Amino acid sequence: MRLCVIAGDGIGREVTEVAVEVLTALLPGLQIMEHEAGWDTFCRTGTALPEATLASARACKAVLFGAVSSPARKVEGYRSPIVALRRALDCYANLRPTRSLPLAAGxxxxxxxxxxxxxxxxxxxxxxxxxxxxxxxxxxxxxxxxxxxxxxxxxxxxxxxxxxxxxxxxxxxxxxxxxxxxxxxxxxxxxxxxxxxxxxxxxxxxxxxxxxxxxxxxxxxxxxxxxxxxxxxxxNGGLGLAPSLSVGQGVAIAEPVHGSAPDIAGQGIANPVAALLSAAMLLRHHWQLPVKADALESAIRQLLSAGIATADLGGTASTRAFGRAVLAQLAR
Missing domain, CATH: 3.40.718.10 (Isopropylmalate Dehydrogenase)
Structure with missing residues (x-):
């Protein structure tokens, strides 16, 4: 199994790191191929979705996408890399589930x-x-x-x-x-x-x-x-909890629905739940591993029930601390 990881901009890098750690724990033989895309990539290279990134996504057939920043005005030559990636891989169906979580806000x-x-x-x-x-x-x-x-x-x-x-x-x-x-x-x-x-x-x-x-x-x-x-x-508590999976013929892109949140990027407080639930969708729908998907979703629910959460949900856990708690719960 191979996974093309495109962390993107802002908190995309932080939540993707957590999701990759959990996926590699669940799938010890998973090969990770890291590539770039997004606004920062565009500003540095002149393209938001480099050919090498697209080629890796096509070869791996499975993508974990973090988040990207986008300008609010027209910028010549810039096009949303996630929209371009979905079309290039012909991921024609986007699945967005909403299931109650054990939170007072939802x-x-x-x-x-x-x-x-x-x-x-x-x-x-x-x-x-x-x-x-x-x-x-x-x-x-x-x-x-x-x-x-x-x-x-x-x-x-x-x-x-x-x-x-x-x-x-x-x-x-x-x-x-x-x-x-x-x-x-x-x-x-x-x-x-x-x-x-x-x-x-x-x-x-x-x-x-x-x-x-x-x-x-x-x-x-x-x-x-x-x-x-x-x-x-x-x-259901906000975009920090919202996963998605774009699917086509034998290809899939897992992506948290939230944006790059530049206002909190680098502070270590981003909520990784949406990224983790997106990874669970990749396990369930693309790799056909429902037992592992159930285990990951159950671990997240158990932690939230116990009050272990990031600051946006009223908790005190950092992004990485929540990821470590998920790993510990899966190891039980």
């Missing part, structure tokens, strides 16, 4: 999975402007919609409730969102055991806040999935 009734299309929609980055009017292209294809829908229905079929809700805004965007919805329903015809519903994205946001326990699997285009998954993370 809801106790959460167990949902958002499956987000990962390669198109507004994220293709095709914009134009004459200085007075700016236009962004929203691209939806039947092929990409069918691909991600098959993943979502397959996962829904394995879950206890076997329910899936298609998220769209087809009342306003009947051609693009309508195509996504129709392709998803066509894919769902092969999964008669899965109950299918659909909601407009604004209604879905409202109901996620009011009654998140009503949802099982949500299937959404790229932008809606990004926004709704952050909303769901907010119900």
């Amino acid at each position: 809801r106790p009734d959460l167990d949902l999975l958002i499956v987000r299309e990962n390669t198109e929609d507004l994220y293709i980055g095709e914009e134009q402007s004459d200085g007075e009017t700016a236009t962004a292209i929203k691209r939806i294809t039947r092929h990409a919609s069918m691909q991600v829908a098959k993943v979502a229905f397959e996962l829904a079929a394995r879950r206890a409730r076997q329910r899936l809700c298609i998220i769209h805004k087809a009342n306003i965007l009947p051609l693009t969102d309508g195509l996504f919805r129709d392709a998803a329903r066509a894919a769902g015809a092969n999964y008669p055991q899965v109950a299918v519903d659909e909601l407009l994205v604004d209604t879905a946001a409202l109901r996620l806040v009011q009654a998140p326990q009503a949802f099982d699997v949500l299937l959404a285009p790229n932008l809606y999935g990004d926004i709704l998954s952050d909303l769901a993370a907010g119900l």
Whole structure:
């Protein structure tokens, strides 16, 4: 087994280090290939995703990605390396689970999975402007919609409730969102055991806040999935606890949802839980090692139940101290 590790910027370096230590403890033969990407890399080399990094990701077929900083303005030549990496590896489905953790700050009734299309929609980055009017292209294809829908229905079929809700805004965007919805329903015809519903994205946001326990699997285009998954993370204690896994044909990118948090970078207080849970998703979905994934998730839950946590959760543990506690719990 090989893993391409791209720590990125800011706290990405800190939380990734912890996740790598835990993964190598669980998988003693794991080969780690470290490479760079991100804003710092762009400023130094002129590219945010070097060819050597992309080549390693392709060869390893498994990536652990930390976090990257991005400018809030257009910078010539810069493009988000994680978006570029997802498209280059054709990791077309982004899995973002939200499951209640033993924390006072989170809801106790959460167990949902958002499956987000990962390669198109507004994220293709095709914009134009004459200085007075700016236009962004929203691209939806039947092929990409069918691909991600098959993943979502397959996962829904394995879950206890076997329910899936298609998220769209087809009342306003009947051609693009309508195509996504129709392709998803066509894919769902092969999964008669899965109950299918659909909601407009604004209604879905409202109901996620009011009654998140009503949802099982949500299937959404790229932008809606990004926004709704952050909303769901907010119900569960914040982005420091939110994992994700982007998957394609035999490839996977594990990535905590949070950003590079430059305001706390280097202080040793970043919460590594999202990175560790992302590593658990890599174990479960890519390497097909559910027992090891369960052990890692259980260790995290036991530590949080015992009040061992980083400062953002009211604890006193440093980033590395939490990682050592996870290792100790796994060794029991």
